[in-house]
Amino acid sequence: MASRSDVVNSTIGEGSVFEGKFYISGSLRIDGKFEGDIKTDEELVVGVTGKVKTDIVAKSVVIAGTVIGNITAYEEVKLLETAKVLGDITAPSISLMRGVVAQGNIMVTGGHRKEIQKMIEDSYQSGSSKGHDNS
16 A cells, blocks of 8 residues: 555554554554554554554545544545545545445545535525526
8 A cells, every 4th residue: 555655653563452642743554453542743544454443633544444433634535445434534635445435424625724514505605596587
């Protein structure tokens, strides 16, 4: 699985189990089992054998394994064909490959910071209503 960054600062290897808080400056790859809190200012990768139960906050997130919890990314979320996610996903860009299994709400922000629902409703209300004759 290709990762955007060539350097992974921390790894929880296959067969390893980690419980607790993991706040790092840099990227993290999880191929083992993790339960707790994760925050990183870079990329988080959950490998095919990775099993994670937490809310994730990261710059970008790549999931090939199993995640139970909400995912918030500041740039993008990629769900690869083996990904299984139970939780809400919020990011400016989200890609899903065929084979992904997911349940939850997805909010694609397109990089906007204001309330998405209001922005969409305002877009619907603005402009002309061609094709509607009110006479």
